[in-house]
Amino acid sequence: MKHLLSAADVDRDEATAILDTATRMHAIQDREVKKLPPLRGRTIVNLFFEDSTRTRSSFEIAGKWLSADVINVSAKGSSVSKGESLRDTALTVAAMGVDALVVRHNASGAVQRIAGWVSGCSVRAVVNAGDGTHEHPTQALLDAYTLRNRLGDLEGRHVVIVGDITHSRVARSNVLLLHTLGARVTLVAPPTLLPSGVATWTCETSWDLDATLSGKAFGDVDAVMMLRVQRERMSGGYFATEREYAINYGLSPQRLDMLAEHVPVLHPGPMNRGLEISSVAADSPRSVVLDQVQAGVAVRMAVLYRLLAGAEEEVAV
Amino acid sequence: MTGHAPVLGDGDVARVIDRIAHQIIENTAKSGFDIALLGIPTRGVPLAHRLAARIALFADTTVPVGALDITLYRDDLRLRGVRPLGDTVEPEGGITGRTVVLVDDVLFSGRTIRAALDALNDLGRPRAVQLAVLVDRGHRELPIRADYVGKNLPTASAQSVRVRLTETDGVDCVELTGGAA
Numbered sequence: 001m002k003h004l005l006s007a008a009d010v011d012r013d014e015a016t017a018i019l020d021t022a023t024r025m026h027a028i029q030d031r032e033v034k035k036l037p038p039l040r041g042r043t044i045v046n047l048f049f050e051d052s053t054r055t056r057s058s059f060e061i062a063g064k065w066l067s068a069d070v071i072n073v074s075a076k077g078s079s080v081s082k083g084e085s086l087r088d089t090a091l092t093v094a095a096m097g098v099d100a101l102v103v104r105h106n107a108s109g110a111v112q113r114i115a116g117w118v119s120g121c122s123v124r125a126v127v128n129a130g131d132g133t134h135e136h137p138t139q140a141l142l143d144a145y146t147l148r149n150r151l152g153d154l155e156g157r158h159v160v161i162v163g164d165i166t167h168s169r170v171a172r173s174n175v176l177l178l179h180t181l182g183a184r185v186t187l188v189a190p191p192t193l194l195p196s197g198v199a200t201w202t203c204e205t206s207w208d209l210d211a212t213l214s215g216k217a218f219g220d221v222d223a224v225m226m227l228r229v230q231r232e233r234m235s236g237g238y239f240a241t242e243r244e245y246a247i248n249y250g251l252s253p254q255r256l257d258m259l260a261e262h263v264p265v266l267h268p269g270p271m272n273r274g275l276e277i278s279s280v281a282a283d284s285p286r287s288v289v290l291d292q293v294q295a296g297v298a299v300r301m302a303v304l305y306r307l308l309a310g311a312e313e314e315v316a317v
Numbered sequence: 318m319t320g321h322a323p324v325l326g327d328g329d330v331a332r333v334i335d336r337i338a339h340q341i342i343e344n345t346a347k348s349g350f351d352i353a354l355l356g357i358p359t360r361g362v363p364l365a366h367r368l369a370a371r372i373a374l375f376a377d378t379t380v381p382v383g384a385l386d387i388t389l390y391r392d393d394l395r396l397r398g399v400r401p402l403g404d405t406v407e408p409e410g411g412i413t414g415r416t417v418v419l420v421d422d423v424l425f426s427g428r429t430i431r432a433a434l435d436a437l438n439d440l441g442r443p444r445a446v447q448l449a450v451l452v453d454r455g456h457r458e459l460p461i462r463a464d465y466v467g468k469n470l471p472t473a474s475a476q477s478v479r480v481r482l483t484e485t486d487g488v489d490c491v492e493l494t495g496g497a498a
Contacts, residue, residue: 017401024386024402033439038389309389310399 003115003126004303007137007173012180014306019145021302022295028065029294038309039068042099047090047114048129049075049105054269054293055129055139059102062300068099068308090114094121100308101126108132108169125307133167139268140173142299144181146292147223150264155182158219160212162188162249163227163276164238166195170268171227175203186218190249192238209249213258221259225266226251226277246275253280264288324470325491330451330482333467334364337449338371340465344447345416350378351444353412355385357421357433358403363484364451365420383408385419385440390432405436413441418465422480424450427461452491454478472496 003009010018028034044063048056056072063070073093075081080089086105093101094117101123103111108131115126130136144154151157159178165171165187178185185203187194198205204218211217213224229245239245246252251265256278259265265277265286273279281287325333345352350372356365362384369382386403388394419433430448437443449465454472468491472478476496483489 021402024404027405031439032441035439036389037435038394305389306399309394311395311397 002124002307003128004137004307005112005115005126005128006135007140007176007180009137010141010177010180012182015141015144015177015180018141018299018302018306019148021305022141022145022298025065025301025305026295026298028301029297034065035067036065037067038305039063039066042068042308043097044068044070044100044102044304044308045093045096045098046070046072046129047093047101047103048072049080049086049103049110050130052104052130054296055104055136058293058296059127059129059138059300059304061297062304065297066301066304066309068304071098086110086114087117090117091121094118094123097122099124100304102129103127103131104129105131108134124312127303127307130169132169133172134169135173135176136169136268137173137177138296138300138303139170140177141303142292142295143170143174143225143266143268144177145295145299146266146288147183147264149291149295150288151222151262153182154178157183157222158186159183159223159225160186160188160218160221161225161227162209162251164193164229165189165198165227166193166238167230168227174225175201179203184218186212188212188249190239190245209255210258213255221263223264223266224251224259225268226271226281228268228270229272229276242275250275251277251281253278256281256284256286259286266292268292323490323492324452324478325468325489327489330467330489330491333451334367335371335375337465337467338368338375341368341418341449342372342376344464346376348416350376350380351414352416352418353381353383353408353410353443354418354420355383355408355412355433355437357419357429358384358386360422360480360482360485361420362404363482364422364449366484368418368420368449381408381410383412385433385436387429387432387436390435392428392432405440407440411441412437412443414444416445416447417443418447418449420449422451422482423478424448424453424461424463424466425456425478427457427459430461431459451480452478 111128111131179202187205206212354365356362369380384406386405447464450463451467453466454470473496479492
């Protein structure tokens with residue numbers, strides 16, 4: 001693993017190694033001294049061209065707990081707002097001798113381009129922290145981590161992902177990673193919010209949430225992941241009204257009751273309460289939303305450790 | 318086929334552990350056994366548990382046992398490929414104010430123990446730190462020595478000492494292999 005640009009970059013062994021490492025990293029959250037030494041002297045730049053609270057702060061905490069120096073650069077207040085190109089910004093930051101870039105950008109594929117441009121600089125690793133509607137691999141890893149803690153081995157488990165699939169980098173990365181880990185995925189969305197080409201993905205798709213959650217359509221459900229309706233990426237016309245969407249695809253208290261005892265409810269956040277998820281579901285004991293946030297730090301520690309701690313030429317794949 | 322004679326056999330390992338247990342009891346009885354055993358993965362952990370079991374038998378006292386993974390504190394971390402981590406388990410009641418006995422299978426360069434001392438620092442502040450090892454094979458590269466040694470084993474640096482324990486390898490033995498002996 002040189003970069004982490006896509007959930008497809010990790011095979012099953014590497015994914016398992018990251019999740020196992022994350023389990024060990026997780027233990028540090030209960031310690032009085034939250035500091036481990038492996039990235040001492042490494043510099044990580046969080047290059048965020050798009051707003052983010054949890055991803056950016058958890059990457060920052062993860063880097064700092066591993067003793068790296070972490071610098072945040074956001075597009076607002078940087079030279080980007082003066083008209084600097086993406087390539088120039090990336091090369092400028094890379095020229096300062098940093099070891100890793102963690103990049104979020106609102107254009108799909110932007111992070112991949114940056115990884116190409118900075119090869120040959122001091123930058124050892126580029127981590128995709130979300131690029132447009134394409135991928136968000138560390139989110140998929142933290143979801144897998146949360147699921148594994150709840151369900152054990154994910155082999156053969158059935159995960160249902162509901163909502164705005166078209167605009168969701170979370171869904172895309174999750175489908176790839178869950179498939180790698182041996183789980184079965186069903187995507188549920190109105191036809192307008194299923195991306196073209198979804199038939200080639202390693203998953204089932206459905207328009208009928210009730211039939212899927214009850215297990216009638218695709219078999220018993222082991223976990224449900226609700227996605228945020230991304231108003232900022234929608235140019236309108238995907239569904240009639242928000243009320244209609246909530247009725248057809250929201251996780252209402254009634255739908256929550258359809259789920260078996262062991263089924264956790266995930267949401268990558270931020271939640272639109274009353275739209276894709278009811279408050280009853282969001283605050284129920286099944287909800288693992290805050291577990292996901294906690295897992296985010298541990299998983300990102302594991303990713304940064306595996307990318308940056310070892311010798312440069314001999315990084316294990 | 319070169320030099321596969323076991324240095325310690327099945328019964329020897331158990332006897333050595335009994336002896337170390339007695340020595341730990343002798344040294345710490347005054348403090349009312351306010352000690353904790355911390356095994357260093359992989360083989361230090363089962364050794365620490367065995368020592369605790371023997372101390373419980375001989376002195377009728379329960380000694381908390383933990384594990385201390387030192388991977389993240391190694392000084393050669395960035396010289397090699399990335400390593401998987403072991404478990405760190407804090408002993409019941411923590412380590413602050415207590416005498417901590419680090420337990421490992423082989424004492425060689427001393428770098429593992431240096432890393433363990435750094436790792437301990439992040440867990441708390443023990444009253445004192447002691448070291449128990451099954452085998453001391455010499456070739457120290459740091460000013461570190463063991464308080465309890467199962468077997469002093471003079472070796473050539475080209476040789477390797479292989480410790481096998483029932484818990485991890487199905488059999489108890491210590492072998493010296495390789496080198497021109």
